[in-house]
Amino acid sequence: MPNRKTVELFFDIGSPYSYLAATQIEAVAAGTGARVRWRPFLLGAVFKATGNEMPARVAAKARWMLDDLARWAARYGVPFKMASRFPLNTLRTERALTAAARLNGEEAIGPFALTLFRGYWVEDKDVSSDEEIRAAAKAVGLDPDAVVAAIDSPEIKDALRATTDEAVRRGAFGAPTIFVGDAMFWGNDRLDLVEDELRRGD
Amino acid sequence: MPNRKTVELFFDIGSPYSYLAATQIEAVAAGTGARVRWRPFLLGAVFKATGNEMPARVAAKARWMLDDLARWAARYGVPFKMASRFPLNTLRTERALTAAARLNGEEAIGPFALTLFRGYWVEDKDVSSDEEIRAAAKAVGLDPDAVVAAIDSPEIKDALRATTDEAVRRGAFGAPTIFVGDAMFWGNDRLDLVEDELRRGD
Numbered sequence: 578m579p580n581r582k583t584v585e586l587f588f589d590i591g592s593p594y595s596y597l598a599a600t601q602i603e604a605v606a607a608g609t610g611a612r613v614r615w616r617p618f619l620l621g622a623v624f625k626a627t628g629n630e631m632p633a634r635v636a637a638k639a640r641w642m643l644d645d646l647a648r649w650a651a652r653y654g655v656p657f658k659m660a661s662r663f664p665l666n667t668l669r670t671e672r673a674l675t676a677a678a679r680l681n682g683e684e685a686i687g688p689f690a691l692t693l694f695r696g697y698w699v700e701d702k703d704v705s706s707d708e709e710i711r712a713a714a715k716a717v718g719l720d721p722d723a724v725v726a727a728i729d730s731p732e733i734k735d736a737l738r739a740t741t742d743e744a745v746r747r748g749a750f751g752a753p754t755i756f757v758g759d760a761m762f763w764g765n766d767r768l769d770l771v772e773d774e775l776r777r778g779d
Numbered sequence: 780m781p782n783r784k785t786v787e788l789f790f791d792i793g794s795p796y797s798y799l800a801a802t803q804i805e806a807v808a809a810g811t812g813a814r815v816r817w818r819p820f821l822l823g824a825v826f827k828a829t830g831n832e833m834p835a836r837v838a839a840k841a842r843w844m845l846d847d848l849a850r851w852a853a854r855y856g857v858p859f860k861m862a863s864r865f866p867l868n869t870l871r872t873e874r875a876l877t878a879a880a881r882l883n884g885e886e887a888i889g890p891f892a893l894t895l896f897r898g899y900w901v902e903d904k905d906v907s908s909d910e911e912i913r914a915a916a917k918a919v920g921l922d923p924d925a926v927v928a929a930i931d932s933p934e935i936k937d938a939l940r941a942t943t944d945e946a947v948r949r950g951a952f953g954a955p956t957i958f959v960g961d962a963m964f965w966g967n968d969r970l971d972l973v974e975d976e977l978r979r980g981d
Contacts, residue, residue, distance in 0.1 A: 627840075629840065635829055637951070641952070641965055644962070649972075748842060748843060761843060763840075763847070764968075767968070769854075773854065
């Protein structure tokens with residue numbers, strides 16, 4: 578495949594719609610011959626940079642979101658349980674994901690992310706804690722000590738900041754944000770449009 | 780059909796995603812044996828009541844929405860042109876729609892709404908003006924004088940307020956808002972979920 582397309586998924590483990598999109602993105606890519614780049618970023622920093630706010634800030638929207646999330650989970654056939662710790666400060670979690678790429682290559686991010694997503698959005702764990710970060714790292718064959726040690730390194734802090742800045746510079750204001758080249762898509766609910774874009778002739 | 784389901788579409792002519800949903804809702808209903816209730820409401824009042832804000836308030840989101848709207852229009856095969864007068868104060872427009880139901884029955888709303896939507900989101904007209912309201916009324920067989928005269932009547936003012944209050948009481952915070960019984964769906968992008976709900980066994 579000389580022109581194999583890439584779909585970039587900018588995500589934050591603390592975002593429920595990022596979780597939903599994360600459960601589907603590899604299938605969307607596989608079905609269209611594309612590959613996924615998993616791009617951990619910090620949603621709180623995106624909100625701050627763009628003046629956007631958490632959707633759950635509006636009480637009526639927060640109430641509706643519980644139904645909406647359950648409907649999408651049912652449609653996808655994936656488990657979902659509203660996290661009791663929400664919103665969660667995912668700074669260390671997103672740094673750990675960033676560290677995984679440095680330690681084992683970018684392909685290490687996807688499985689690690691899916692494990693952390695499941696920990697937070699299915700098993701109701703505190704995935705910002707070193708304990709859960711270690712457990713998730715171990716489960717996907719990463720060195721837990723190396724991941725946790727890297728979280729506080731300037732290199733990893735800078736790398737996460739750079740990814741977040743890049744997303745904002747390219748137009749992101751929420752999560753998940755999905756790119757196919759320059760075409761930007763916001764939200765789990767845009768996966769059909771992402772698929773259209775991936776199927777488009779080169 | 781003893782248990783014919785009803786899908787209620789709460790919409791504001793000033794909302795581009797309401798326009799997109801309006802172009803599809805009759806087909807969604809027809810495909811599932813349901814009927815549509817067209818419910819004009821005032822989105823500005825919903826925002827005020829719920830503390831929600833226009834999505835376009837965030838500059839990055841406003842930029843993305845232009846692409847997003849064009850993509851949905853292409854997917855549906857319907858024309859779309861960003862309105863040069865946006866946002867529009869649609870108070871008189873939504874009252875005119877409310878008046879149509881009083882004058883010619885609730886079935887008069889759908890065709891009138893689609894004509895006004897097209898005026899605003901395709902032909903870039905000022906559909907808050909009496910002139911355009913008259914023209915749209917005439918095009919769908921409503922009495923233009925009666926419609927415009929009704930706009931300022933206390934009965935119509937109260938009726939629009941009641942519909943808006945009802946939507947907020949039932950959980951709405953934006954537009955379009957779609958109900959199938961008590962199940963609420965926000966957004967054009969939830970039409971697939973609405974269809975699932977309509978197909979569900981009674």
